[in-house]
Structures are given as C-alpha cells and as structure tokens.
Amino acid sequence: MTEIDDCILEMRQVVKTFPGVRALDGVNLSVRPGTVHVICGENGAGKSTLMKVLNGTHQADSGEVWFKGKKIEHETIDSALGMGIAMIYQELNPILDMTVAENIFLGREPLKGPLVDFKKLYDDTQELLFRLDMPYNAKQKMHSLSIAGHQLIEIAKAISREASVIIMDEPTSAIADAEVAILFAQIQALKERGVAVIYITHKMDEIFKIADDITIIRDGKWVDSGPASNYNPNKLVSLMVGREISTIFPKDETVPIxxxxxxxxxxxxxxxxxxxxxxxxxxxxxxxxxxxxxxxxxxxxxxxxxxxxxxxxxxxxxxxxxxxxxxxxxxxxxxxxIAMISEDRKMYGLALGRNIHENISLVNLKKYVKKIVIHDGAITRDALKMKDLLSIKIPSFKVEANTLSGGNQQKVVLAKWLTGEVKIMILDEPTRGIDVGAKAEIHRLMGKFARQGMAIIMISSxxxxxxxxxxxxxxxxxxxxxxxxxxxxxxxxxxxxxxxxxxxxxxx
Ligand SMILES: Nc1ncnc2c1ncn2[C@@H]1O[C@H](COP(=O)(O)OP(=O)(O)OP(=O)(O)O)[C@@H](O)[C@H]1O
Ligand SMILES: [Mg+2]
The missing domain is CATH 3.40.50.300 (P-loop containing nucleotide triphosphate hydrolases)
Incomplete structure (x- = not known):
C-alpha cells in the first residue's frame, strides 16, 4: 500500500501467542499520520491484541514495530505513552469515586511543592473540556457520567497527553448517535492536527463514514489492507469471515403470539x-x-x-x-x-476472574446440584452446547473470562443465561460489540426462543x-x-x- 516514508507507524509480521492460542500470526499494519485507519475482523480475530502489542501491554513474540522512523522494542504502557501512543480500551476502567479531572490527570497531577495543585488541576481540565466541546464539569465524579461519558473522558485524557497515535477500541459500542457525532467531530479535529487514529469497530456504517485506510485480520492473520475506497460492505464482510453470510434475521412472523x-x-x-x-x-x-x-x-x-x-x-x-x-x-x-443480559457485561454479566465453565454455570447452579454434589458433567455438556451454538472462541473452559476478546465475553454472558429455565428474557444491547456472523446467530437464537414460547424484551440502539x-x-x-x-x-x-x-x- 503506502510508501513506508509516509507512515508514522509500521507493524511487520507481528506474532503473539498466549497459552493455547496464537492470537497474532504475522500481522502487518501501516498507518499514515492525519488519517483514520480502521481494523476489521471477527470477534477473537486479534484486533485488541495487536493494539496491546503496540501500546506496550503485551510483548510480541516476534515481528517489528517502527514508529516515526525508529524501531521500537520492549515497550511498556508508560514508555509507549511517553512516545505518544495512547489507547482507549474496549473495556474501560474509570475510577468512579474520583472526579473527571483526577481521572484525566491520574498519576501526572500538577504539583505545588509536594502536594497536588488542585486549582490548576481543575482549571486545566475545565479548559481542556471546553476546548473539546465536552459537556462535563472537571469536578464531577466519574460515577455521575454514562458509559459514553467515560469514553469521552478517555479521549480527553489521550488528547491531553498530546499523543500522535490514538487507538480507539470500539469507542462507540456503548454510546448513542448524538454522542457518536461528538466523537467523530473530535476525530476530525485530531486528523487535522496530524494525529493518526487507529479505530476498531464492528459497525459497518461507521467504517465507511470515517475510514481512510482499512486493514482486515482473520484468525490472527493479516488478510488485506488498502484505502477505504477499495472496499464495500459485502467485500469487507467476506474478507473478515471468509464466507458469505446474511446480516440481519428478521423476526419470524409465523411464531404464534x-x-x-x-x-x-x-x-x-x-x-x-x-x-x-x-x-x-x-x-x-x-x-x-x-x-x-x-x-x-x-x-x-x-x-x-x-x-x-x-x-x-x-x-x-x-x-x-x-x-x-x-x-x-x-x-x-x-x-x-426472568433473566437479564445487561448492557455493561463487566459490572453485571461476567465474573471476569472466574473461568468460563464457572461463568456459564453461575446463575443456574441449582440446576446442576444433584444431592449436594455439583454435577460437573452436566455443566460441561451445557457449556459445550453453548460454545457450539454461539461459536464462542475459547481455548478451554478453564481460561479466565478476562482473557477473552470483547465479543466472546458477550457470548459467554448470553450462554450463561440461555442454559437456564427462562420465561422472560431481557436483553440490553445484546449484539453490541458482536461481529456480523455472531450477530446473525444471536438473532436466529432469539427467534428460536420466541418459537419455544419465551417472551423477549430487547433494548437496542x-x-x-x-x-x-x-x-x-x-x-x-x-x-x-x-x-x-x-x-x-x-x-x-x-x-x-x-x-x-x-x-x-x-x-x-
Ligand atoms: N491475556 C490473554 N490471555 C490469553 N488469551 C488471550 C488474552 N488476550 C487475548 N487472548 C486471546 O487472543 C485471541 C484474540 O483476542 P482479541 O481480544 O485480540 O480479539 P478481538 O479481535 O479484539 O475480538 P473482539 O472483536 O471480540 O474484541 C482470542 O482468542 C483471545 O481469547
Ligand atoms: Mg477486541
């Protein structure tokens, strides 16, 4: 694609393995300054992992990363940030009891002697928020903001660090159209300042709205890269999944009410x-x-x-x-x-420190307890069924939920409820962060459950x-x-x- 000279960032043949998974298997990425580079791929394709190699969370097993003409190696999150590579994570971790200002300047608060200079902290933050046109108060506690608010504050944080590459991992998965417009305006302003934005999303309309360049990865492998004008939605989907699929399953109108x-x-x-x-x-x-x-x-x-x-x-x-x-x-x-799959899977849906097996069985433990002995075989049988049904990509049921890709976490949450005796199912944004193939699968399942007499409420934006x-x-x-x-x-x-x-x- 582009000449290397034009690029602010080059990743070449990056390989990263985790126990039992080859998450990245020779991935390439060339990013030009002042552009938006969208990375596409199914759940578990390796998008977030690639970005975590770039920002120093993970060390690659092999491959090279070039940034501003220099080869960079063995980065940590801090050293990558110091160079100007900032990442906004898919699963945010704001400190809810602290103020907006404290979250933005965490660990680098302005000091007055040995103490934090709170006046400057709040003034600087308010000025930053004003400049970015974000409707928040520097002294507001983070818990008073929505998930969208947390996302925007992360963007403010990255901008305040004067990053030249900002990675956004599914930044709009939790936010509404009006807020997406604010985000896109921010991205436009970043581009004008020469910042490169690497953007991960499962939303097709977004890709074609903001992408200058696109890279597609599948099963940890680089598939294709090029200017956005080389692609259309159908081509993109088939490159991502390697097969043809239909995108939306309408409700089967023959299901008796x-x-x-x-x-x-x-x-x-x-x-x-x-x-x-x-x-x-x-x-x-x-x-x-x-x-x-x-x-x-x-x-x-x-x-x-x-x-x-x-x-x-x-x-x-x-x-x-x-x-x-x-x-x-x-x-x-x-x-x-009644069962509910909530919008915020981290807070209500998944026990991230537990393994998949435990997560799937957690709500329905009673069903598996036969005369005090927990029926492990039954859990495994159900878990296996769910894994196939939702095509959950996990190396084993023993891995902790927090090592799964975002979309696969969502599928585990679904699986956890679907094994129960549910009459009324409440789904809050059930396909958020879910790739096209799994989305169709979830829609098909909803139809199937309705046919079996389940009543379903679905919140969706x-x-x-x-x-x-x-x-x-x-x-x-x-x-x-x-x-x-x-x-x-x-x-x-x-x-x-x-x-x-x-x-x-x-x-x-
Ligand atoms: N810390 C980890 N330990 C073990 N395995 C991991 C870890 N992080 C990621 N993986 C595995 O690496 C693979 C790629 O995951 P990754 O999170 O990069 O996918 P993704 O493309 O971002 O997917 P999604 O669209 O669902 O967010 C998955 O199989 C995942 O389970
Ligand atoms: Mg991800």
Missing part, C-alpha cells in the same frame, strides 16, 4: 431511587419480541433494571402470569423466570435491529413511554420522531 406473561403497571421511580422513569405501562406476551427504542439516557435500561430487581422503584406493579409479584432483588426476578426483530416497539423519551408502534407502523422515521419529540397524542 401467546398469553400475556408480563404486565408492568404504572411503574415509577421516585427521586429517592434516582427518579429515572415514571408511569411506565406495557405488557409482553409469550413468543413475542418487544423492542425498546430511545436515545441513550431515555430510561430504557433503568426500567429493565427495576423489573429485574437490580434497582428499586417507588410505586407500580409487576404482574407475571396474572399474579402481582414482589421483586426486591435479582433472586426474586430469577425465581420468577440500532434501529435496523429493532425494526427487523420486534413484534412491537416501545419508544421511550425522558423517562416515559412516548409511544408503542406495531411492526407495520415502525420505520426509522416513526421511531426517531417518538424518541426525540413530544408525542401530542400522549400529552393530551
């Missing part, structure tokens, strides 16, 4: 519990898939978290199979056949997914339901209108 299994009546969360929603009324039938659409912050996850017993609500009733039930915690919810999969679509806005659309009524326009504007019919 049964009785109402869940009714949520006038559910309200008062200010004492966060006040994130009020007057929520909807129902859900067996075999039905109800999509929840809305902007990030509209309260969709919060309603579901309350239904699942993760958060409290102040008034209202949850009725299951005609019986009002009390949900005080997740145990109550699980007992009533991807309109084609919502429209393709849902029998009905509940649109939320500012903590309230702003309208419910039938499959026939649902279009991108009708959903967006309800997500963003007051519904006059509703207001009267």
């Amino acid at each position: 049964g009785d109402v299994v869940l009714e949520v009546k006038d559910l309200t969360q008062g200010p004492e519990y966060g006040g994130r929603f009020s007057g929520i009324n909807f129902d859900l039938r067996a075999g039905e898939i109800v999509g929840f659409a809305g902007l990030v912050g509209a309260g969709r996850s919060e309603v579901m978290r309350a239904v699942f017993g993760l958060d409290r609500f102040s008034s209202g009733t949850i009725v299951i199979n005609g019986e009002p039930i009390k949900i005080r915690n997740t145990t109550d919810a699980i007992k009533n056949g 991807e309109l084609p997914e919502i429209i393709g999969m849902s029998d009905r679509i509940v649109v939320m806005r500012e903590g309230r339901i702003n309208g419910i659309l039938s499959r026939e009524e649902a279009t991108q326009e009708s959903i967006m209108r309800l997500a963003t504007q007051e519904n006059m019919k509703q207001a009267i």
Whole structure:
C-alpha cells in the first residue's frame, strides 16, 4: 500500500501467542499520520491484541514495530505513552469515586511543592473540556457520567497527553448517535492536527463514514489492507469471515403470539431511587419480541433494571402470569423466570476472574446440584452446547473470562443465561460489540426462543435491529413511554420522531 516514508507507524509480521492460542500470526499494519485507519475482523480475530502489542501491554513474540522512523522494542504502557501512543480500551476502567479531572490527570497531577495543585488541576481540565466541546464539569465524579461519558473522558485524557497515535477500541459500542457525532467531530479535529487514529469497530456504517485506510485480520492473520475506497460492505464482510453470510434475521412472523406473561403497571421511580422513569405501562406476551427504542439516557435500561430487581422503584406493579409479584432483588426476578443480559457485561454479566465453565454455570447452579454434589458433567455438556451454538472462541473452559476478546465475553454472558429455565428474557444491547456472523446467530437464537414460547424484551440502539426483530416497539423519551408502534407502523422515521419529540397524542 503506502510508501513506508509516509507512515508514522509500521507493524511487520507481528506474532503473539498466549497459552493455547496464537492470537497474532504475522500481522502487518501501516498507518499514515492525519488519517483514520480502521481494523476489521471477527470477534477473537486479534484486533485488541495487536493494539496491546503496540501500546506496550503485551510483548510480541516476534515481528517489528517502527514508529516515526525508529524501531521500537520492549515497550511498556508508560514508555509507549511517553512516545505518544495512547489507547482507549474496549473495556474501560474509570475510577468512579474520583472526579473527571483526577481521572484525566491520574498519576501526572500538577504539583505545588509536594502536594497536588488542585486549582490548576481543575482549571486545566475545565479548559481542556471546553476546548473539546465536552459537556462535563472537571469536578464531577466519574460515577455521575454514562458509559459514553467515560469514553469521552478517555479521549480527553489521550488528547491531553498530546499523543500522535490514538487507538480507539470500539469507542462507540456503548454510546448513542448524538454522542457518536461528538466523537467523530473530535476525530476530525485530531486528523487535522496530524494525529493518526487507529479505530476498531464492528459497525459497518461507521467504517465507511470515517475510514481512510482499512486493514482486515482473520484468525490472527493479516488478510488485506488498502484505502477505504477499495472496499464495500459485502467485500469487507467476506474478507473478515471468509464466507458469505446474511446480516440481519428478521423476526419470524409465523411464531404464534401467546398469553400475556408480563404486565408492568404504572411503574415509577421516585427521586429517592434516582427518579429515572415514571408511569411506565406495557405488557409482553409469550413468543413475542418487544423492542425498546430511545436515545441513550431515555430510561430504557433503568426500567429493565427495576423489573429485574437490580434497582428499586417507588410505586407500580409487576404482574407475571396474572399474579402481582414482589421483586426486591435479582433472586426474586430469577425465581420468577426472568433473566437479564445487561448492557455493561463487566459490572453485571461476567465474573471476569472466574473461568468460563464457572461463568456459564453461575446463575443456574441449582440446576446442576444433584444431592449436594455439583454435577460437573452436566455443566460441561451445557457449556459445550453453548460454545457450539454461539461459536464462542475459547481455548478451554478453564481460561479466565478476562482473557477473552470483547465479543466472546458477550457470548459467554448470553450462554450463561440461555442454559437456564427462562420465561422472560431481557436483553440490553445484546449484539453490541458482536461481529456480523455472531450477530446473525444471536438473532436466529432469539427467534428460536420466541418459537419455544419465551417472551423477549430487547433494548437496542440500532434501529435496523429493532425494526427487523420486534413484534412491537416501545419508544421511550425522558423517562416515559412516548409511544408503542406495531411492526407495520415502525420505520426509522416513526421511531426517531417518538424518541426525540413530544408525542401530542400522549400529552393530551
Ligand atoms: N491475556 C490473554 N490471555 C490469553 N488469551 C488471550 C488474552 N488476550 C487475548 N487472548 C486471546 O487472543 C485471541 C484474540 O483476542 P482479541 O481480544 O485480540 O480479539 P478481538 O479481535 O479484539 O475480538 P473482539 O472483536 O471480540 O474484541 C482470542 O482468542 C483471545 O481469547
Ligand atoms: Mg477486541
């Protein structure tokens, strides 16, 4: 592709192995300054690993890395950062009890004598946030920000370090369109300053919106590189997966819709519990898939978290199979056949320090306990079934969940619930960070579970997914339901209108 002279960064024939996995097997990458270079590949292809070699988290077994005309070796995260290579991770780790400013300048706070100069810290941060057009306060605690906010703060951090290469690993997997626009504007400004952005995403529309160059890797191997204009979505997908696949599975309309299994009546969360929603009324039938659409912050996850017993609500009733039930915690919810796959798999979905076997069996331990003895064979049988079903790429069930690629972690979370006796399944952004092939697989599974009579709620910010999969679509806005659309009524326009504007019919 480009002449080496044009490149700020060159990775050549990089190899990296982990016990049982050859994560990178001769990968090449040439990045030009002032451009966005998108790296594409399926879950587990090696994208994050390649970036971690670049930023000094991992040492390559062999291969070369050239940066600004010099060969660099044995980097650590600190030395890579010092040279100007910053990475925004796929799984963020903000210190929630600290302020925005403390997170941005962690470990390099301005000092006044031996003490942190807090005035300068907050002033500098506020100035930085202002310059970047980020709507945050330097003194705000990180826990008051959404996941999107955490992501933007990471970007501010990288910019404050004057990095010349900024790696963004799925930066928009958790953020809404409006915030994506802010991010893209930031990226544009970075390009103009000559910064190279290496960008990893599974979202096809994003790739073609921002990529100048593209590199595709598959199973740890370099497949192809070139200017974005060389590719189109179909070509890209077939290079990534090495086979043809169809991208979206619409809901099978022949699935019979049964009785109402869940009714949520006038559910309200008062200010004492966060006040994130009020007057929520909807129902859900067996075999039905109800999509929840809305902007990030509209309260969709919060309603579901309350239904699942993760958060409290102040008034209202949850009725299951005609019986009002009390949900005080997740145990109550699980007992009533409700399962939830949450948006933030790290906080609620996965025990990262446990192995895959343990993770898959965690919620359903009761099912495996036969006369006090845990039935290991049964767990393994289910785990194996799930591994095949979702094509989870893991070297063994004994590896810890935190060594899996982001997408594979998501699949393990799904697998963990799918082995249970679930009647009502709540999926919050189930295909976020999931590659095209697995996404189709998850959609197909949802259809299959619906056919078996499961009732499914799916929160998704991807309109084609919502429209393709849902029998009905509940649109939320500012903590309230702003309208419910039938499959026939649902279009991108009708959903967006309800997500963003007051519904006059509703207001009267
Ligand atoms: N620290 C580690 N220890 C062991 N294996 C690892 C480790 N990190 C990554 N791997 C393995 O290396 C392979 C590549 O993982 P990587 O995270 O780079 O994939 P990815 O392309 O980023 O996928 P995704 O799209 O799901 O994020 C996977 O098989 C993964 O399980
Ligand atoms: Mg990754």
